[in-house]
Amino acid sequence: MKNVFDKNDLTEIIDRIQQLNPKSKKLWGTMNVAQMLAHCNVTYEMIYTDKHPRPNSFMRFILALVVKPMVVSEKPYKKNIKTAPQFIIAGKRDFEIEKKRLIDYLIQTQELGETHFHLKESHSFGPLTKTEWSNLCYKHLDHHLSQFGV
Template sequence: MDLPNIFSKNIADGVIERINQLTPHTKALWGKMNAAQMLAHCNVTYEMVYTDKHPKAGFLMKLILKWFVKQQVVTDKPYPKNSKTAPAFIIIDEKEFEAEKERLIEYVRQTQVLGASAFDGKVSHSFGVLDANEWNNMFYKHLDHHLKQFGV
């Protein structure tokens, strides 16, 4: 794995420990979201995996995403601060902190329990088929970026 392995229990537990350090009043070091909105934003990644809440990208959009966005998302290269995000990930309304936190923790646990083999060759909502390493990088990098955004 290029980045810490989110499918391993000790790494997933470490991410959950960082999530648990957040409070509704934790301030962002950059960006516009509050802590509850950030948690809801992080939940979108998992909603795209585990629910039908978000429509799948059409053929042309998926092709564009694969060509121009995929390598920014699934590699080990960190996201820059204040980078643009897809419309489905933009959270502007107020969210309930504890509910979003518990949902995110449950998604991290579910992903870890399923393990890398459940994701190897799985089709991404936006990028087509990804290998386990690409899924790991996408999951871990996104969480790590936003937890660092909030100083944890």
């Protein structure tokens, strides 16, 4: 699996994002390309902002027990899986703004590096290792970039 903390891997990820355009067609799912980019940005909003309320301790326990193993493993996501409510993007989004935000978040993540993220508390799952953080970030992006054929 690619590593979001590795500069070469990150360059490859950004190159894939750069291949998208406002008319990119989805191969599955319901989001258009701008909504998909906004959807991917939610992960980083949870890392870098307080925009999304944290789940209560009981819900975090359940998420860590049930969802975390699926999210941080190297096993790819299935197509058309359900997403958490805060990741549902409705309405029109500006493609260029969402693309720039995503690339900026990725660069920030790579520059902070794996040491910064190792055992950092996640929004929903508690502390994650650097590998779990990288898997979480890369796998989600890879899933959605593949959804749009890049």
